[in-house]
Amino acid sequence: MPSSDTDALRAAAAWLARAQDATGDGGVAGRFRLTSGWSSSYPETTGYLIPTFLTLASVLADAAWRARAERCVDFLLSIQLASGAFPALELADNRSEPSPFNSAQIAHGLHAWFRTTGDRRVLDAIVRAARWIGGVQDPDGAWRQHFYQHIACAYSAHAACWLAEIGGDLEMPELLACAERNLRWVLRLRDPQTGWIDCCGFSSSDHAARRAHTHTIAYTLAGVLRMSERLHVAEGVEAVETAAERLLERLERSRTLPGVLDWNWRRQADYVCLTGNAQVALIWLNLAARTHDVRLVNAAFKAIDEIKRAQVTGAALAGVRGGVPGSFPISGGYIPYAFPNWAAKFFVDALCAKAAWLRDPAPVSRPAVPIAAPAVTIAESSSATAVDPIDCSVVYTTRISPKFAALSARWQSRGFTPSLVVIETGTTSRSRRLAAAMRRRSDDSIRRCRLLGWAYALAPSVNAEKALIAIAGVKPALAIHAGAGILREAALALPRLGTIGAHMGLLPRFRGMNVAEWAALTRSPVGCSVYWMTRGIDTGPILSTREVDVAGCTTIEELRARVDAAQLDELDTVVRLIVEEGRRPQAHQQRAGDGQQFYRMHADLRALLESRLGDSRTEERRDGITRAT
Secondary structure, eight states: OOSSHHHHHHHHHHHHHHHHHTTSSSSOBSEEETTTEEOOBOHHHHHHHHHHHHHHHHHTTOTHHHHHHHHHHHHHHHHOOTTSOOBOSOTTTOSSOBOHHHHHHHHHHHHHHHHHHOOGGGHHHHHHHHHHHHHTOOTTSOOOTTSGGGOOOGGGHHHHHHHHHHHHHTTOHHHHHHHHHHHHHHHTTBOTTTOOBTTOSSSHHHHHHTEEEHHHHHHHHHHHHHHHHHHTOHHHHHHHHHHHHHHHHHHHHHTSOOSEEETTSOBOOSSEEHHHHHHHHHHHHHHHHHHOOHHHHHHHHHHHHHHHHHOOSSOSSTTTTTOOOSEESTTSSSSTTEEEHHHHHHHHHHHHHHHHHHHOOGGGGSOSSOOOSOOOOTTOGGGEEEOOOOOOEEEEEESBOHHHHHHHHHHHHHTOOOSEEEEEOOOOOHHHHHHHHHHHHHHBHHHHHHHHTOOEEEESOTTSHHHHHHHHHHOOSEEEESSOOOOOHHHHTSSSSEEEEEESSOTTTEEESSHHHHHHHTTOOOEEEEEEOOSSSSOSOEEEEEEOOOTTOOSHHHHHHHHHHHHHHHHHHHHIIIIISOEEEOOBOOOGGGOEEEOOOOHHHHHHHHHHHHHHHHHHHHHHHHHHO
């Protein structure tokens, strides 16, 4: 894996340069095969590499990339067919059979060249290609004539979107009409329950199984989004936003983006389609600019990391060095044992888009979802009702738990003794065990229970049968979650009143992981919550929330420590109210749409937050000096 995005970008760009030089005709070789080396020029991808080369000329401040783009243009003009179409496949395989999809990608590249340079010699080629594409469109808006395998595919949206762009810029309403027909046809294929768009795969068998590679899923979504923006179709934008959310959930929950997904966004392959990763990352970054949802940025950065891990920058073979395989592992089902130029192209595009976002990350200052529920405080006695005293409670924690150590000290001072402490032993890595050993004297839960004379039970998880039997044996009225893992239904059903837990974010807005950091990054209120735990993650009824003043925090560690201390206070207050005072705070139900699920924050976003925290401290000191003088 390259040491930096810049290294990865330069390596992929250098690979693309070698792919062009390998052909000798100005086109870009379609792929490098481990078995046979460089292939012939691929007109389709040579076309949409033109805007990528122009971007590289700007990003790398190197005019040689503009010259390479011009070589692509000259090559493409030389192979245009008399009909105006461009040929399908690579040159070694076909020079005469036209393709509407490939012709649209090429017309897009030529159009990008015209907009950048004003070179009018490409105008005739663009118009002839676009009119031919429109002429072979079926009345329902799909393409079947001359299309791949002669079947109608939803990913044709990535051809129609360029007709919309060209038609709008060149004032050709017939092209806009073609694009709108295709958009309406694609949107009719949308599953209203899951957000999936049918017929977005390569083949009839894919369509029958309602599955597709992420490559063609992304083609479909990118085309729908671009057309919808150009034609002002809100339904299309909403369709892409819904699908993008499903893709985000798949990446975050699987910690990878499977190369093939089905209509319910479930894994259908054990390999990653790296081209699809790059394309989906671009969609997420595009949507983030519209919605200011930094979770999309986070997912895009993770998808890009998967490609970086697959890129081999130190290989001896020129066709491998810096290239991006079709699949990871390279033996996977998409372009196996080869390095397609379009994988490198979309990887370069994604890296450039990521760099642009990091240069101007202002959208994260505008949260995508407002805090919909009012703050809940248990300080108001009217919000708590009298209940029977709690005569039996259980606590769930882990072997090494600062949270349990702090709470148990407070409870000891007040004379509160839980009936049982369930300690998760789990499995930890060697490094985590060593770090834990350094804290063991103060944070060891077993040692704390022995010192206090509290009953405890050891189990791999609270959900394990051994733990469930022990919990059921004491018949608890209340369970207190103090650092254990996710609870399943069997464990949640045992306490009569339920299980309370603390959360380092203000519910319902911030659910999930690293929420103190996410709140700070989005310049939202930072705080903590106590709630009744349910099957969903952080979705149970809210008992209490507290906003935390994090002014003066100069690092993420300081930020988390301040919020952690507040959540301990809040959890302990709720425990005292219910267990010791026999009162129960009024719970406020959450609605799914009131908040969002956040996931592990990417290292680059953590670095951005650290920088902002440090800058805020510097500004405070500067302001203090100014006021003093």
